[in-house]
Amino acid sequence: MKWSERTIASALAQQTFNRKYLVVVPNCNWTGYEADILAVTENLRLIDVEIKISRADLKADAKKDKWWRQEYVGSPLRVDDLNASGRLIRRRHVYAQQFELREWPHKVWKHYYALPADIWDDSLQGALGSPSSGVLLLNDTPHGLRISCRRPAKPCRDADRLTPAAAVNIARLASLRMWDAYHQVDQLRQRKEAA
Template sequence: MTWSENVIAGALARQTFNRKYLVVVPNCTWTGHECDLLVVTENLRVIDVEIKISRSDLKADAKKEKWWHRERLGYWPTVTEMRYSDWSNDLRPERIYRPARYKSTPKDWPRKVWKHYYALPKEIWHPDLLAALPSAKSGVLLLDRGGYPRPVGDAMRVECVRRASPNREATPVTPAAAVDIARLASLRMWDAFARLEQMGAA
């Protein structure tokens, strides 16, 4: 069996987040950015899990918009783009615009998130990769199919090599929002059943 996002997400949902958690939803954008796994705890706090299956993918995560706060400062000077015209045999303005100017500040947590984790195969992990993570507040979970000890029935060992630091400013989701997230999880389940039926009928 090769590693995939679904394999890792399934193991985390069944083993790590199967107790004391209200709901686990894959590929969810409820926070305003994509979460590979969005977990709502029993006290209605949000955990965002980013799943990686390669080192290059892990290193590229720091470029994502969810790790940056953009503050608009105004505009840069006007830019005129010129283009050569065969018809008139000269340069003519093609576009004139003023690019917006922003100040980018790194964020410790994505928006609305109480805790953030990276989950990846143990075989691709190296401690040097901690320096490549966009935030020192993120936790790291390593999955090992052949790892022991692990509880009877678990498909693989899940090891936490760095605990996530909680975002004290992240407020719990409202009960209504929790119901919406749970409804989304329910719909995802029925969509998955429908896909299985279509595969069986093919």
């Protein structure tokens, strides 16, 4: 089988998230960082799923900004920018930056990686963005795609529940995405008919 993000996302939406979740949104930036799938649970918590179709893609994920908390520390230093003749162009303040690894992406209750089972081996656990992330493996069987949980995600106890207004906002986004997809299908159909 030729794996794609869309194939994996569709299987997850139809098999894993179809009954227990209020809404499932693909390619969502609502948390401030892109999630391949963002699911809202019945108790208004967020689940972020990163879909990976290669080992290199999985290993590169740990470098994403969503895993790092950036903090400005110390007192600001005043820096004067001067032009070639020594005249002041601007005055700015420079802060020292400190980076700390996050255990969960911002606002997320649980985080998962979803990937084909044939590219996974247990040596990849150290390459994940967080030791709290879960792993969902997909197998192509004669009866269709099957999803198994290789490692459950550890929940973030500090993750806030969404407000009802935020849940409605995410549901609105999912609805708009659906209508955009219908529009794209219609345009493709019209192009084929015109050809």
